[in-house]
Amino acid sequence: MRARIFIRLKEGVLDVQGQVVQRALRNLGFEEVENVRIGKLIEMELSNGEEGRIRDMCERMLANPVVEDYEIVIEDGEG
Amino acid sequence: MRARIFIRLKEGVLDVQGQVVQRALRNLGFEEVENVRIGKLIEMELSNGEEGRIRDMCERMLANPVVEDYEIVIEDGEG
Numbered sequence: 001m002r003a004r005i006f007i008r009l010k011e012g013v014l015d016v017q018g019q020v021v022q023r024a025l026r027n028l029g030f031e032e033v034e035n036v037r038i039g040k041l042i043e044m045e046l047s048n049g050e051e052g053r054i055r056d057m058c059e060r061m062l063a064n065p066v067v068e069d070y071e072i073v074i075e076d077g078e079g
Numbered sequence: 080m081r082a083r084i085f086i087r088l089k090e091g092v093l094d095v096q097g098q099v100v101q102r103a104l105r106n107l108g109f110e111e112v113e114n115v116r117i118g119k120l121i122e123m124e125l126s127n128g129e130e131g132r133i134r135d136m137c138e139r140m141l142a143n144p145v146v147e148d149y150e151i152v153i154e155d156g157e158g
Contacts, residue, residue, distance in 0.1 A: 008120070028136075030136055032127040032132070034124040034126060036123045037123070038122075039120040041120040042117055043115070047113060057104055060107060061104060
């Protein structure tokens, strides 16, 4: 089983890195860009597919629950 | 229009950060975890929705084409 985990800053949390990237894109001429947010993409294979355990991983290590949200997408596959 | 961009290290590129996270997860008891890869998730709104321009952004700024691949997912929506 493969899993993809998105880690995002919570809605109200200022995303400084996103602001810097947005400004840089606009300086390059991409004026259509708005509200850039930067998060993490974590991909893994699992020999035992329990989504509850992936949630545990997020809560205990992968995400900072004070300022980040996580989203888990399971991809069944050859793995 | 909203776009989601995944930036990943290319297949053959060693993902040191992924290895460190994998080891830490196993030390916490998540022995089922394999092949952890860590990338970036970039989300943005666009007032003008041309996917070709998002590709340009990736090639000119968001990704490092020597070691990274990118994937663009367009989400039409209220934005």
